[in-house]
Amino acid sequence: MTPMLEQYLRLKGEHPGALLFYRMGDFYEMFFEDAETAARELQLTLTSRNPEAENPVPMCGVPHQAVEGYLAQLLEKGFKVAVCDQIEDPKQAKGLVKRAVTRVLTPGTAVEEGNLRAKEHNFLAALYFDADERAGGLAWVDFSTGEWSGLFARDAARLWQWAAKIGPRELLLPDGLEPPRDFAREGMQISRFPLRPHFDLTSGRDKVLKAQGVADLAALDVGDKPQLVRAMGALLTYLASNQMRDIGHLAPFKPVNLGRHMLIDEVTERNLEIFRRLDGRKGQGTLWHVLDRTVTPMGGRLLESWLRQPWLDLAPILETQDAVAWLAGDEERRRALREALAGVYDLERLTTRIFLNRAAPRDFTALRQSLAALPRLRALAAASAEPPKAATDLLSGWDDLDDACELLSRALVDSPPVLVTEGGLFKPGYNPDLDELMELTEHGEERIRQLLAEEREGCKLPKLKLGYNRVFGYYFELSKSAGYPPEHFERRQTLANCERYVTPRLKELEEKLMAAGEKRKTLEYNLFVALRDHIAALRDRIMDTAARVARLDVWQGLAEAAVANDWTRPELRPDLDIRIRAGRHPVIEAVQGVGNYIPNDVTLDEATRVLLITGPNMAGKSTVLRQTAIIALLAQIGSFVPATKAEIGLVDRVFCRVGASDNLAQGQSTFMVEMMETARILRQAGRRSLVILDEIGRGTATFDGLALAWAVVEDLCGRDDGQGVRTLFATHYHELTALEGRLPRLRNANIAVKEWKGDIVFLRRLLPGPADRSYGVEVARLAGVPRNVVRRARQLLEELERSRDPAHAARGSRERGQPILPGLFGVSAPSREEPQETAASPLLDELSRLELDRITPLEALTLLTDWKARFGGDASQGD
Known part of the structure; x- marks a missing residue:
């Protein structure tokens, strides 16, 4: 074991969970298991430190000038890397060069451009929950x-949702x-630490106070x-241990205020x-x-x-x-x-790296x-006779940073190394x-x-x-016949036909020339450090300007999208009504083209809180549902929306449950996932929600x-003392359309289709009233x-529809313990004032004659279809 390998193993032992990049000359080397891992992940050649030994040490390396590219690959794959640098000049070292880990890179602490996605945040998070305190x-x-930001909650589920x-x-x-078992953790690296020191309350409080420069957590x-303080302290502890320095660039901590923003959970x-x-x-097919x-x-x-986090306050919207209207015009x-x-x-990010x-x-x-570019941006924002208030506020306090720009322009070459x-x-x-x-x-x-010319x-x-030669350096050479040397010439070497001399000026100039290269690099490095420190001291000014530039950029981006897509300005209202005229789904319209998309009207007002939408598959029910939620979301970030006209009553939370999927890895079937998402909605939806x-x-x-769908609709209609929750409910259970008139504020709508020469044509139009058929067989053919x-x-469908055998009516239901729901097929449940025997009808007569012990499920379904066809109107009138 050489001294170098002993040093390597000591440093590796201090960072056991990281790949150690060990600087040796112009390379970063890895040994043992780290070398095998790096060679596999980075496609490097695996060599050996001592190939002739009985137990050779695996080794691989990368050039130091190209190390950032390799580090980016490892971070993208979720690895943690400790970078070990030489901390003394090898020329002055006595024995082994001193080395130390100067930084630890992890996916959540990357700052280099190659490790980050430009328009995406790169978050590191910490979560703490005290089951005893329930907080x-x-x-x-x-x-x-x-x-940085954070959230305090007394519900663990909410914290995991936000994570x-x-x-x-x-x-x-x-x-x-x-x-929890259903926690979405794709692409997320989870690390666990003991409560002390990472999640300790006392040390966490001290670190937060120091990092934020305040005397009181209030x-x-x-x-x-205190639970949130523990999570904040864990972040600071982790960052300090990885960065090997105090963390002084964090902005003021801003906890999330749920009362000021629309909440969109990860499922929605x-x-x-x-x-x-x-x-x-990502990419095409997304709202982004x-x-x-x-x-x-x-x-x-x-x-x-x-x-x-769209706004919930009208003022910023x-x-x-x-501002968007100003630029759109x-x-x-x-x-x-x-x-x-x-x-x-x-x-x-430039300022952070500096x-x-x-x-x-x-x-x-x-x-x-x-x-x-800042003066030009300011001039463009200011050149308006009547700028909007947002633009006026933006320009108030705008800093062009002329001093920093002048310094950098005067200092640095155009293409630095x-x-x-x-x-x-x-x-x-x-x-x-x-x-x-x-x-x-x-x-x-x-x-x-x-x-030389001056001496001649x-x-x-x-x-x-x-x-010039390597032994004597620069010299003057004078042949013996050329004349006598002056007094200031010093003989350096005598040859057969000439003499070689040096002069004080030549020696001085040579010394300067020989040392100039190293001195220049050293001086440039010192000047660079001074320049870096000067710019770093301007961080607060640069960050403030960056925030203003970002807002201006978002405004013009929203205006550009509005103009390019022919969107209109929505009206935001404090009430609960939502009225959308000729609304479109922006993503589908972008894919299909404007001319191929059929717009639709949606109204949720005092008379209609729940809109029950029926129609065949592929007709566009899900599109209408989602476009309504997207229009509300766009409206509450201040954007224009894809509609001819839109009035949006402020929404505090959007719940969206569409499609069908399972989670087999966690033992959850499609139906279980559906019910879990439905349970979340029913437990958390409130008066201002959009479901x-x-x-x-x-x-x-x-x-x-059918029973579950029925109960869910009833619950949503009965919320808020009977006022109901704003809901778009798409279903294939046509039996639910009978609820219009029985449940308050529920209205039917359908996505229209047209039969033409045995085929169906999807009209994509949302119309009042229920759909008459599901057209499942036609969709299967398509x-x-x-x-x-x-x-x-x-x-088979024709046979089922023609079948009128009442002998097997409800046996299948009774055998499965499934009651016939009151009012489901046009027979209302008896009222308390009306005796049950007065509700006699042909349907009840047929029920009384059934042999329930002999009916099969298929026969029961056939019979139900028959009853629906014959008794769909007033049951007391019969056929």
Whole structure:
């Protein structure tokens, strides 16, 4: 075991969960198991430190100048990496060079551009819940920007919902706390730590106070939330241990105020396909793909935050609408803004890297270019006779950062090298001492030749020559016949035909020339550090300007989307009514084209709180449901919406349950997932909620599903003292359409279809009233089911519809313990005032003659179909 390997193993032991990148000269090397892992994951050649030994040590490495690309690959795959650097100059080291781990990189603490997605937050989160106190906290931070926030709740389920919603790259948990079985953790690395020191309340309080520079936790609105303080302390402990330094760039902590924002849980976010499609992929097919017209990374992240937490207060919504309308009506200003914004890089992350001493020279030139665009942006925002209030507020306190831009312009060359240590960073004229060294390194040979010319002329020695070798360095050479050397010439070497001399000026110039290269690199590095410290001290100013640029970018992006897609400004109202005229689903319209999309009207008002929508599969029920929720969401971020006219009563929470999926890995069937999502809605929906439900009860037996759907509709209609919850409820249970008139504020609607020459045509129009049929067999034919199967299905359907055998009516229901629901087939349940025997009807006569012990399920279904056809009207009138 060599001293070097002993040093490696000692450092590895201090960071057992990380791959150790060990600096050796121009390479970062890995050994033992780390080498095998890195070689496999990075496709590197696995070699050996001592190939001839009995037990060779596996080894692989990467060049130090290319290390960031390899680190990015490992972080993307969820690895933790400890970077070990040489902390003393190898030239001055006595024995083994001292090394130390200078930083630990994890997916949730990355700041380098290659490890981050430009328009997405990169969150690190910590969750703590005290079962005895029945309270907990979730805190999260984007280390690359310094933004951090948190949530206190007395319901553990809400904390886990938010953890899934924000989707952190890393989630820190205390030992013993396990996520629920349905927790969505895809792409999330979960790490567990003991309560002390990570989740300790006392140390956490001290760290939070120090990091925020406050004397009392009440200043952060967490004084009465110790569980949230524990989560915040865990984040700070983790960051300090990984970064090897105090964390001083975090912004003021802003806890989530649920009363100020619309709440969209992770299930609704997924079902509405806001950021990802239902298959988990990004890009086309998502609302984000249609809506995002931002130019800068800061603007993209701000829009993402607005979409995750739309406003519930009218004031910021209306101010944003005014700003969007202002830019939507001025195409020239909008175009010029987009051109100016194109020159702005990620100010927030650039400043963070500079503050953390992790910036490369090119980060500073990117910052310089960004700052140069600020005056143009300010002028475009200000050049208006009647700017909206939001624009006036934006310009109030705007900082062009002229001093920083001037300094960077004067200091740095246009194309600096990749590494600080290479030199060549600064322009001539920035520093006098550096100018002299630059002159020597770039024009040193010319200076020496100039000295030769001076000696020839001054000493009258026209045959004087200049030479150089590695032993003596530079020298003057004079042949014995060329003349006598002057007094200031010092003999250095005698040859057969000539003498070699040096002069004080030649030696001085040579020393300067030989040392100039190293001195220049050292001076440039020191100047770079000073420049970095100066810019880091301006962080607060730069971050404030970045936030203003982001808002301006979001406004123009929303305006650009509104104009490109022909959207209109919605009216936000404090009441509960929702009226949408010619509404469209923006994502489907973008895919199909404007001319191919059929718009629809949706009204939820005092008379209609629950809209029961029927119609065949593929007709567009789910589209109408989701477009309503999306229009409400867009309206409450201040965006225009895809409709001719929209009046939106403020929504505090959107619930969306659509589609069917299972979670076999966690032992949850399709129906179980459906019921869990339905249970969440029924337990949490309130007066201002908007509920989107599609096909409740389809995953179980017919009567079970019908009974559940019926009960859910009744519950939603009866909420809020009979006022009901705003709900769009799509179903194939046509029996539920009989509830109109029986349940208050429930109305039927259907997606129209038309039969034409044996085929069906989807009209995609939402019309009042119930659908008459489900057209399931026709849809199966359109889906490509073989003709013989479709033909046989039609025959069976005709037989079932013609069947009128009452002898087996309700036996199947009784055998399964499934009661016939009152009022389901046109027979109302007897009232308390009316004796039961007065409710006699032909249907009840047939029921009384049934032989229940002999009926089969298929016969029962056939009989129910028959009864529906014959007794669909007033049962007392019979046929």
